[in-house]
Amino acid sequence: MSKILVVDDDTDILSVMKILLTMKGFEVEVTSKGENALPKTESFKPDLILLDVLISGHDGRTICKELKSKKETQHIPVIMFSAHPGAAATIADYGADDFISKPFDVNNLMKKVNTHLGISAN
Amino acid sequence: MSTELLTKERHPAKKKIPIFPVEEQFKLMANSAPIPLWVSGLDNKCSFFNKAWLNFTGRKLEKESGDGWTAGVHPDDLENCKKIYEGAFAKQKKFKMEYRLRRKDGQYRWVQDSGIPHFSKEKEFLGFIGTCVDIHELKEIEYSKDQFIVAASHELKTPLTTLNIYLQLLADYFRNPSQEKYHSYVSGAMDQVKKINDLINQLLDLSRIQSGYLDFECTIFSFGDLVLKIIKRMQTILPAHEIIIKGKVNGLVKGDTERISQSLENLLANASKYSKENDKIIVELSEDENHVKVAVTDFGIGIEKKHLSKIFERFYKIPGEKENTFPGLGIGLYLSQQIIKKHHGEITVESILNKETTFVIQIPIFKKTD
Numbered sequence: 001m002s003k004i005l006v007v008d009d010d011t012d013i014l015s016v017m018k019i020l021l022t023m024k025g026f027e028v029e030v031t032s033k034g035e036n037a038l039p040k041t042e043s044f045k046p047d048l049i050l051l052d053v054l055i056s057g058h059d060g061r062t063i064c065k066e067l068k069s070k071k072e073t074q075h076i077p078v079i080m081f082s083a084h085p086g087a088a089a090t091i092a093d094y095g096a097d098d099f100i101s102k103p104f105d106v107n108n109l110m111k112k113v114n115t116h117l118g119i120s121a122n
Numbered sequence: 123m124s125t126e127l128l129t130k131e132r133h134p135a136k137k138k139i140p141i142f143p144v145e146e147q148f149k150l151m152a153n154s155a156p157i158p159l160w161v162s163g164l165d166n167k168c169s170f171f172n173k174a175w176l177n178f179t180g181r182k183l184e185k186e187s188g189d190g191w192t193a194g195v196h197p198d199d200l201e202n203c204k205k206i207y208e209g210a211f212a213k214q215k216k217f218k219m220e221y222r223l224r225r226k227d228g229q230y231r232w233v234q235d236s237g238i239p240h241f242s243k244e245k246e247f248l249g250f251i252g253t254c255v256d257i258h259e260l261k262e263i264e265y266s267k268d269q270f271i272v273a274a275s276h277e278l279k280t281p282l283t284t285l286n287i288y289l290q291l292l293a294d295y296f297r298n299p300s301q302e303k304y305h306s307y308v309s310g311a312m313d314q315v316k317k318i319n320d321l322i323n324q325l326l327d328l329s330r331i332q333s334g335y336l337d338f339e340c341t342i343f344s345f346g347d348l349v350l351k352i353i354k355r356m357q358t359i360l361p362a363h364e365i366i367i368k369g370k371v372n373g374l375v376k377g378d379t380e381r382i383s384q385s386l387e388n389l390l391a392n393a394s395k396y397s398k399e400n401d402k403i404i405v406e407l408s409e410d411e412n413h414v415k416v417a418v419t420d421f422g423i424g425i426e427k428k429h430l431s432k433i434f435e436r437f438y439k440i441p442g443e444k445e446n447t448f449p450g451l452g453i454g455l456y457l458s459q460q461i462i463k464k465h466h467g468e469i470t471v472e473s474i475l476n477k478e479t480t481f482v483i484q485i486p487i488f489k490k491t492d
Contacts, residue, residue, distance in 0.1 A: 019291065083283065104283065
């Protein structure tokens with residue numbers, strides 16, 4: 001069972017993402033605090049991270065850069081998401097693997113998640 | 123009483139008014155004006171700045187003359203400023219530009235500078251006369267407004283994201299054909315979420331384009347293929363109209379496919395919105411040596427001539443009893459035009475009231491030398 005960590009400061013979206021991803025057969029951990037992203041990654045060892053671009057008090061892109069600069073975490077695919085579609089253009093420099101704009105289509109999200117986890121559809 | 127006396131009494135000896143040469147009169151007038159003024163000559167250099175200008179910048183006329191004034195323009199605005207000024211000069215056409223000009227206290231203030239070409243009696247071009255208005259406060263208010271729209275849009279989108287996922291979960295739950303009725307209810311709700319999201323995106327785009335931050339991701343693509351793809355998608359969204367395609371194009375275009383799609387989709391949505399009584403929309407593709415064109419024609423209510431020049435203005439909605447019944451924010455055409463302009467193209471419109479309307483998008487063809 002693949003493990004996914006979701007980082008977003010909006011707890012409502014965390015709840016629904018937990019329901020959605022659990023339903024799709026993943027083991028899910030969530031955190032609404034930017035500063036917990038790295039420690040959670042180290043303890044939970046996710047196979048993929050879904051990371052919001054703007055998390056109260058933190059820039060998700062900086063978190064992504066940190067993840068990508070650490071030997072232990074740099075292999076983990078990071079999909080960033082944001083309600084600012086323009087944010088897509090700014091994430092590549094921080095090492096993010098993909099981007100999806102909010103609000104997103106569940107099928108679209110699952111397609112991206114599966115692609116990065118190397119899971120073929122169906 | 124003699125006639126002579128009468129005249130004298132009615133017209134007491136006139137005070138002698140000093141007569142200034144025309145140039146002196148102009149200077150007197152210009153220096154009494156409360157707003158900054160400038161004059162440039164045939165060599166496109168500035169030869170005169172009035173007192174209000176000199177008081178604003180705190181510099182002497184000799185310093186400002188020629189190209190000296192450009193030293194006070196904010197370095198980030200200078201290039202654009204020169205481009206507009208020199209372009210207008212070459213065409214001898216009036217212009218309007220906004221830039222930051224350094225005030226004598228060192229603060230850069232946003233000003234709006236309008237230049238008008240002036241000509242001799244023989245219609246010989248003589249140079250420009252310009253007026254400057256301090257619009258700094260206005261710009262600041264505009265900036266706050268844009269920031270507010272960005273923040274508000276973000277806040278509105280957050281719960282929308284969550285709502286959308288719950289709805290998609292529900293739609294999944296009702297996937298069984300026996301529950302088709304419930305599935306259609308959830309789909310209906312999801313369509314509405316999409317509509318709200320589209321409206322929020324329009325607001326976001328508006329504030330971005332205002333502040334110059336609209337993002338473009340450019341690729342080189344076949345214009346004809348893109349148009350066909352858009353029509354296919356829009357045909358499902360606009361089932362009440364049959365979209366008829368005529369002609370074809372081979373030209374490639376360099377640009378942002380998403381943004382160009384947004385413009386064309388908006389024209390198609392408008393065509394449908396304003397032609398409820400008719401069920402056809404014609405999309406005609408054509409090209410010449412330098413441009414690809416797509417024309418969207420509907421056979422609906424049409425647009426009165428007097429409104430044609432205004433419909434691309436932001437927030438403009440054609441007034442009228444019938445027109446007021448159509449929904450929308452009045453920013454779609456403004457956005458469409460701005461997007462096409464950023465691609466060095468243009469949107470034009472022709473219309474016959476109560477008969478038909480045609481919008482044409484024209485974009486330069488990408489050539490290998492570009």
